[in-house]
Amino acid sequence: MLKSFLANTVKNTNWGINTYDAWGRWRNEYVRTNGSSSSEQYTLVPPLNSELSAEELDFWLTKFVVEVKRQDGTEYPADSLRLLCTALWRHLRDTCRRYDLNPFNKENPKFATFQHTLDGKMKDIERVNPHVPKRAEPITAEEENKLWIALFCNYENDSKCLSYAVYFYNCKLFALRAADEHSDLEANQYTFGNSEEGFYLQFQGKTSKNCQGGIYHKKAEKKCLRQYENTLNSRCVVKLFQFYLSVIPSDGAFYRRPIAGKTASGHPKFSRQKIGIHTIQGYMKDMCKQANVGGRKTGHSGKVTTATMLFRNNFDEQLIKERTGHKIDAVRTYKRTSEDQVKRISDVLQPPADVKTVKPTVLKMSEPQMQIPVIQSNNEGSYIKFSKGDVYLEFKL
Numbered sequence: 001m002l003k004s005f006l007a008n009t010v011k012n013t014n015w016g017i018n019t020y021d022a023w024g025r026w027r028n029e030y031v032r033t034n035g036s037s038s039s040e041q042y043t044l045v046p047p048l049n050s051e052l053s054a055e056e057l058d059f060w061l062t063k064f065v066v067e068v069k070r071q072d073g074t075e076y077p078a079d080s081l082r083l084l085c086t087a088l089w090r091h092l093r094d095t096c097r098r099y100d101l102n103p104f105n106k107e108n109p110k111f112a113t114f115q116h117t118l119d120g121k122m123k124d125i126e127r128v129n130p131h132v133p134k135r136a137e138p139i140t141a142e143e144e145n146k147l148w149i150a151l152f153c154n155y156e157n158d159s160k161c162l163s164y165a166v167y168f169y170n171c172k173l174f175a176l177r178a179a180d181e182h183s184d185l186e187a188n189q190y191t192f193g194n195s196e197e198g199f200y201l202q203f204q205g206k207t208s209k210n211c212q213g214g215i216y217h218k219k220a221e222k223k224c225l226r227q228y229e230n231t232l233n234s235r236c237v238v239k240l241f242q243f244y245l246s247v248i249p250s251d252g253a254f255y256r257r258p259i260a261g262k263t264a265s266g267h268p269k270f271s272r273q274k275i276g277i278h279t280i281q282g283y284m285k286d287m288c289k290q291a292n293v294g295g296r297k298t299g300h301s302g303k304v305t306t307a308t309m310l311f312r313n314n315f316d317e318q319l320i321k322e323r324t325g326h327k328i329d330a331v332r333t334y335k336r337t338s339e340d341q342v343k344r345i346s347d348v349l350q351p352p353a354d355v356k357t358v359k360p361t362v363l364k365m366s367e368p369q370m371q372i373p374v375i376q377s378n379n380e381g382s383y384i385k386f387s388k389g390d391v392y393l394e395f396k397l
Contacts, residue, residue, distance in 0.1 A: 009090075016087020020048060023068045048088060050096040054110040057092075061085060061103055061114045065121050077131050078122040085118060136300035138308040139172070143293045148235060150291035155240065159258035159268035164287045166244045167255070167280070169237045171302020173227050174203045175324040179281040179299055183274075185254035190245060192238075199229040201238045205325070223325050255280065 024045035036043050042059055046052065065085065070076055076084065085103065092098045103111040139147075147168065155162040170176045170185070189204045205223030229238040247267045248256050256270035263269050281299065288297045303324060310320045 012083065013087045013090050013094075016084045017048065017091055019068065019084055020064060020088055023064060027063070027067065048091055048096065050098055052092070052098070052101065054101060054108070057101055057103065058111050058114045061088070061111075062117045064088075065114070065118050075125055075129070077129070078125040079131060081122060081125070082118065134296065136298040136304050137295045138305040139168075139293070139297065139301055143288075143291075143295075146291045146293055147287060151287055152235070152240075155268075156243065157262075157268065159260075159270055162244055162247075162268050163255065163258045163270075163275070164283065165240055167283050168287065168302060169240065171284075171299070172305050173237060174205075174223065174225055175303045175306045177300050177303040179277050182255060182280045183277040186252060187245060187248060187254050188251055189254070190241060192242065197228055199238065200226045201229075201241050202226050225323065 024047075028044050031043060042056060045060055045063075046056070065081065068076065068081070068084070089101070089103055092101050102108065103114050105111065106115065147164075151161045152165040152168075153161075155165045167182065170182060176182055176185075184206065189206070191202045191204070193200055193202060203223065203225045205225075227238055230236045247263070248254075248270050249272065252272075253274035255275040257273045257275050259269040259271050261269050284297055284299050284301060288294075307320055307324055310323065
């Protein structure tokens with residue numbers, strides 16, 4: 001997982017550098033052909049290296065933000081523009097060892113022009129073309145039931161259905177999201193035990209994006225999650241994992257390539273070969289397509305489902321973080337509010353109702369109906385008398 005995380009960082013940094021270099025070549029060619037303004041302090045775009053001064057970097061980053069375009073000539077989305085600049089800073093810091101050149105440092109007045117320009121440019125882009133984030137949708141209870149009917153119910157007979165099922169519940173129970181997290185799983189990370197609460201499946205996590213070890217994550221604990229058996233539920237996932245782990249080798253990779261047919265003992269058949277990461281990447285999409293589950297469902301959907309279900313069932317945020325593995329408030333981006341929650345919030349925020357417009361509720365009474373109250377008097381005083389059928393109530397006035 002850590003190797004993949006670092007590989008993605010390197011990939012994003014190279015993207016930023018390549019974009020800067022392409023823009024620089026275009027601008028330098030334009031200046032050589034058409035000349036430059038005599039008022040500009042610098043003329044040709046320099047390469048990003050350790051010899052840049054803070055003033056020069058501020059000047060060229062400002063030009064870069066204003067002029068850079070995508071290959072089709074359109075503007076970059078606001079957040080992509082920010083990420084490009086972040087990649088350039090990361091290159092200067094990690095490759096050029098220029099730790100003093102942080103263009104995002106608000107306390108450094110040398111980069112004030114760049115910061116104001118980037119802020120204004122991002123706002124202008126958002127006004128013209130608001131960015132709508134593409135977020136993974138959670139799996140609803142109805143959709144999960146569809147998966148069971150179409151695929152998971154046959155896990156004891158079909159190796160592909162069994163592989164799909166354990167993948168989905170690794171996402172939902174233990175909040176695994178990225179394909180490399182699944183690809184790195186090993187069978188010995190799953191154990192079974194008993195406690196006062198009953199029989200359970202225990203998952204022991206390893207190094208991940210949110211728990212990398214080292215000096216910055218030295219206090220971060222690896223996931224250690226328990227899922228208790230529910231004997232009243234025929235679809236109990238503890239039983240599911242117990243069955244899967246009994247038909248694959250007890251050590252090595254967790255995900256084994258499904259094979260058609262059955263073993264001599266009548267169990268689903270798996271190869272000793274590990275499932276490739278690209279195949280795992282397509283698991284969620286493939287199973288949802290086969291079960292006719294629509295919407296934007298990705299590898300993140302399982303983790304989103306975890307956070308959303310616990311959130312809607314009023315679990316404390318600390319407990320949600322323990323399941324998802326988040327150490328900060330990033331867990332909130334995985335929660336999805338329900339329409340019922342939105343409706344209740346809307347009702348709470350409504351202005352006070354005008355008592356003059358509130359219509360009284362008319363109760364329809366079945367026979368025998370309440371009669372009009374009667375005031376009576378005798379030697380002991382006055383009474384008000386209510387009657388309904390054979391029932392009489394009297395109250396002294």
